[in-house]
Amino acid sequence: MSILLIVLFPLIGFLINGIRYIISTKKGTKISSQQSGMIATFAMVLSFLVSVYYYFQFNGQSNEVKLIDQNLFSWIKIGAFHLDFALRLDPLSLLFSLIITGVGSLIHLYSIGYMKEDASPAKYFSYLNLFCFMMLNLVLGSSMPHVFLGWEGVGLASYLLIGYWNLDVEKVMAGQKAFVMNRIGDLGFLIAMFVAYKYVGSLDLIEIQKSTMSPFVVTVFTGLVFFACTGKSAQIPLFTWLPDAMAGPTPVSALIHAATMVTSGVYLLNRISPLLIQAPQVLSVIAIVGVTTAFIAAIIACAQKDIKKILAYSTISQLGFMFLACGVGAFDAGVFHVMTHAFFKALMFLGAGSVIHALHEEQNIFKMGGLSKKLPITTITFVVGWAAILGIPPFSGFFSKDEIIIESLNSPYGNQVLFAMALLTALLTAFYMTRLLVLVFFSPSRMDKDVEEHVHESPLVMTFPLIVLAVLSLIGGFWHHSEGAHENSQMIMITSVAVAILSAGFSFYRYRKFDSEEQTNNFIENGLGINNFYNNFFGKGVTIVSKGLFRWIEAGIIQNGLKFCTWAVEFSGNVLKSFQVGSVQVYLMMMVLLGLSLMIWVLQGVMHGVLIYGK
């Protein structure tokens, strides 16, 4: 058994489906979604089983043993710089692998049903497997460039899948936006690598962790890595791409934009946690950014009408919680929340997918309602997810979220402001999630008649993953034992649950009989104008700069300068041309005159010489 297998199976799945896609386009045959889906799912399940094998290997071992290095080949070797292409498995990466392959398998399975009508399922599943391959590289890579390979690779897969329906230009643009914004963060990653190499001399993650850099360099390095994480994990300032990324197929949103890719920032912060501890300024920035993101995203989520957009902002908000956890030094709590969030948010996304599927691509929650009778399994599982995100005991979200809230006050890096903001966010979360639940499943139906007639529960292949994820959301919280309970933690726990239930109750009361469209604040619905600000400032800014550069420097100076040079050459040519009249006699005359003047000049010199020296 080798950890290479974890990475290898998705790669094989990607290649098989990719080649099948190319062959099918060449021959013009159609591939069924079952076939390609089974291949892809099978690859993921195999990979999951290998991860599970290692889980049991690690179980009960001491911490020193929980590290497996596997050197695959020498990647780059130039001068003193040597980089191996190596995989490394430790408890952190194992947990992420389990989430990626486990939740990934379920979402692959779900996709078989969801993408049944699609024109090119082989392409879709190959992209999905490519994503998992890259994501596994990200968490299993032993050096920063290897992580970067996965880091960029997941961005690529995300781009491909967001713009999967590429006939629609808006979806393509959403993909591009995600890719470019991720790349802005990636610049931070790149420069962090250069800094690390300059001051550590190696890019191996363990060596970087162990290194002793000056406090300033540590601050710069961790700050740059954190900047990279804000891109991938959709935090302020680089969070506006995630709501747009909902243009992709819903299972993609569940896998990439909820469960796995967006949490890679949390993964990376955990990886460099020994260094982060040495940089308290960066930690406080992370905490502030995390909690602000959580709060702002929660506010925006309250005014959304699109079911997937609500879930997207909710994801941003929950990611903010995870960053808050990292920022107050509670890295374990952050990772724990990654896991529970993967369960319940994937569950909710897939549930939303089931609803959208049943309603023929309707995403506006004000055109839904009363679906609890028609979609019983979806409803029950969605309620489980709802309870989990609200943090109602004993659902998984309760454990992870409360740990973060407690740590935000009790940890040495925490304070009252962070705690209050976190609590306020929990309140808002309960509000908008209940709003979503009630409007979709319990309030009176606001659907169009012809849509309502065709509503049906999804097939087993889609409901089975829902059930599994619901079970995981229910019990997932018991896998983690938090130590060292403070005396005030019980108080905080009760407060936060009470806040959530009260807020949920208010929301339920408000929306239970809603039968028209809510007038939401436009400003909030459009993401507090942040998106527009970016579009106007950076989007247009780049265009203006590039047009300006073209107009003033390229066309104005460079091209005109060139034109002037060519003109000067042509002009001097024309001037000299006028001497070339074409008559032999004129040429001859010029020759004679020139010869004469030359002769006079020489003779003058000679005479001069004679006069001075001649005696």
Add this chain to the structure above:
Amino acid sequence: MNDPWLMLIVSCTVFVIGLIGVIFRKNLLVVLMSIELMLNAVNLSFVAFSKIHHVLDGQINALFVMTVAAAESAVGLGLVIAMFRTLKTADSDQIQMLRD
């Protein structure tokens, strides 16, 4: 006429006359004749120098030049006639085909 320097002065004068003729006369035949004048001026100076230095080389060269000049004038006349036939003119102002 015994003074070879006098011969040189004559030769120089004839040469300049020939040169001016070549440059300024428009009729190609006259230009050709002017060239002959220049050649003869050169011949004259050859002979003069041969006399000054008491070497026969100059006189031999003068003989060479005369033969070559004869051939040249034959070719030149032929060219002028050919030009006159094609261009219907022997005016050098009208024959400016070196340009364009």
Add this chain to the structure above:
Amino acid sequence: MENNQELTALLILPLLGSLLSWFIPKASQRLYALLVSFLQLATGIYIASHANFTKGGGLEQTLPWLSDLGIQLQLRLDSTSVWFVLLSGFVSFVVLGLKGSWYRKQARLFTSLSFFLIFAMNTAFLSTNLIVFYLAYEAVFIPMILMVGIWGTNAKATSVFRFFLMSFFGSILMLVSIFYLSYLSFLKTGNLSTNLDDLMKLSADSNISLSLCFVGFLLAFAIKVPLFPFHGWLKEVYVNAPTPATIWMSSLLSKLGVFGFIRFIGPLFMPTFVEYQGVLLALAAFSVIYAAFLAIQEKNPKSLLAYSSISHLGFVMLGVFSLSDAGRTSAIVLSVSHGLTSAVLFYLYDLIEVRKEGISMDRYSGMARQYPILFVCLFIGVLASLSLPGTFNFVGEFLVMLHAYPVSALCTILSGIGVILGSVYMLKFYQRIGFGKSEEMTSTADIHGFDLIVVMVILAIIIYFGFQPSIFLGGVDNV
């Protein structure tokens, strides 16, 4: 340095190919061209595989020519020139397989010019005699200009004139500098020589100021690369040239400039080079960003690719200007990878243009649906151009920036912005051509046959070397 008599084969083969093409029937010109360029590539690989390039080793051959004037035909294949020679062999093989108007109109002339170009290019890459290098460097223009003139678009006249003017301006200064250098060397040693090895000794003498000569060389190569602000000629020529000429220019001619920096300016003027390093690094970084910005607003896809070429060459120059062995090797890696990538991108773009006329960045053409395989290939090419990890370009760009960072953090970060802008314009390029709804359908088939094989081979090489670049990195002794 081993003495080797085979090196002239790299010059004689294309020269013969150029002459013999006049005796081959017009219909089989393409086959003939492919055959000769394949032979050429095979010879190159054969010779290279028999040499040991570690620790500055390589092959050398000296033939007497105008020895009285200090001019010899001195050829040297070392760890710098070997990659450029192989790249020229490989790219010419790719380019000559591309079908187009050049095989319909005056096909014999086209093959003849092509091989003459390769001959001149190889001479320039191999020669260590500055005069011979200069002659070859200038000789490259002749086929290039004729190609643009005969098979180019209608608006070619001014672009060719500017191209010629700027390049000639640069290289004439180089010629003067060469004369001056050899004069200085004559004063010092009493021997007339224009060989690199002899002239290299001049820079050790601190009494001699070589700044002016340095500027002469710098201009010649900076125009060729091109480096901002000497890039003015490039766009128009790329757009108006026929595709083979465009590929040659972006893949090889620009590398001639890079090569000149590494082979000649480095050894000849190191003290002066160090003096100007800051300015040059800033110019390289600015080239990256500037060209990237220009590419964003560009409407013509071919101009967009032209600007992207300038932008990537800015990265190459960043590596060269970091003035370390590792930085130089990284620059060579990036040069080769950029040569392959731009060749494949222009190649594919030509195939696309054949299938649909009048492509503009203003609207979505929606061709991906009709030509899926072509666009899969194009996408991989675009990814390589974005230097995504896992491609050869990533190795080059990463190493360049890694080694430039300790020299100048600011310039590295600035050029890093070019990476972001690169994703903006390259994705725009791909999306506008491939995605959206297409109105009309054309009857041409998807990419197939020779085109498909060639493109797949290049892409495979790009990905393979993305993971196994060690063969390129041997030039620097591993510590």
